[in-house]
Amino acid sequence: KQEVTQIPAALSVPEGENLVLNCSFTDSAIYNLQWFRQDPGKGLTSLLLIQSSQREQTSGRLNASLDKSSGRSTLYIAASQPGDSATYLCAVFSGGSNYKLTFGKGTLLTVNP
């Protein structure tokens, strides 16, 4: 059974700092990995999608990497801003006969002005 772990559970940083969020998964047989952002009381917003054949994806100040063989992904946020404060969720898409997305519990990020 696929399990996804996110470390740290919470992170507080001053504005302008570069930071890294970590995600690990137990079964490396994945199709892709998706990073989401969730603001309090809101739905999930997709940030980056990395296919299993890719090593990284970039969008603006965000960069996500994937090392499928070791079961790890990182989300790098450059020059953090207070507006980046949210919960960041990592999810892996596993195939077989039961296509579904398995989520980590998230990292709560607070960027202080």
Next chain:
Amino acid sequence: DGGITQSPKYLFRKEGQNVTLSCEQNLNHDAMYWYRQDPGQGLRLIYYSQIVNDFQKGDIAEGYSVSREKKESFPLTVTSAQKNPTAFYLCASSPPRAGYGYTFGSGTRLTVV
């Protein structure tokens, strides 16, 4: 703009009552999903449907029911058999083939009164 619409945003249920949460998408996605989110537990899959008139149980299907009569719609009924229904419910959709990522709605917060 294409997206997923969940309604209502807030829902209150009395003990012993069935309630239905609506999920509609105009993304032309074949697959749709229902997740439940509780504090500290992450997202858990309730039901999913990969095609019209077909659906499968997820990890926590007991006390819930779904239907998939139209491609665009995947309503979730929380029955009186669900003993702890208070939670945040998220609907998602994805294209039929692996690799294209999930799109989420804005969620429905259900509270038992």
